[in-house]
Amino acid sequence: MREQRALHADVPILGFAAYSGTGKTTTLKKLLPHLTDVGLRVGMIKLSHHKVEIDKPGKDSYELRKAGACQMVLAAHKCWALMVEKAEPSEPVLQEMVDALHQTQLDLILVEGFRHEAFPKIELHRPVMGRPVLYADDTSIIAVATDDTLPVETSLPILDLNDIPALTSFVINYVARHS
Numbered sequence: 001m002r003e004q005r006a007l008h009a010d011v012p013i014l015g016f017a018a019y020s021g022t023g024k025t026t027t028l029k030k031l032l033p034h035l036t037d038v039g040l041r042v043g044m045i046k047l048s049h050h051k052v053e054i055d056k057p058g059k060d061s062y063e064l065r066k067a068g069a070c071q072m073v074l075a076a077h078k079c080w081a082l083m084v085e086k087a088e089p090s091e092p093v094l095q096e097m098v099d100a101l102h103q104t105q106l107d108l109i110l111v112e113g114f115r116h117e118a119f120p121k122i123e124l125h126r127p128v129m130g131r132p133v134l135y136a137d138d139t140s141i142i143a144v145a146t147d148d149t150l151p152v153e154t155s156l157p158i159l160d161l162n163d164i165p166a167l168t169s170f171v172i173n174y175v176a177r178h179s
Helices: 024-037 060-066 094-100 164-178
Strands: 013-017 042-046 071-075 080-084 108-112 121-125 141-146 158-160
Touching (some): 024 108, 024 164
Parallel strands (some): 013 108
16 A cells, blocks of 8 residues: 555545456446436546547647647537646546546545555455455455455455445445445
């Protein structure tokens, strides 16, 4: 764990942490509709280790950003996006991403990635992948979702990774306790 200040959000924040290939995005894609069906307004932050370009060369917004705009809002009828150019490449800062959300319009912030940050997280663990558990060294993990027997004992709640209704209930209860 890196030494850092406590993460602050006006609404509950909950991460999903796992090694690449474990199924974080797949699980979240299944979980999100269940959360929205019960009326939760969910903000999502996803960390990517790949080069991300949401705009395309030749488009006005791309050309304006490349011409020197350090922040570019692309607005349309159904959605809008803010693109921020950084002077120097650096690791994304979770608190900055949280601060960029319109939290007054949210009930919950879910985070995929940022597993080295200290904030409440559910670890997704698939023993068949042969990777070590994260909860052994991360006290901010509050539960483990797995599809098999865990290789290391824990007193944390253990959830069935394939039981989306049970994951949904856990998240709803978490929101209720932290709202």
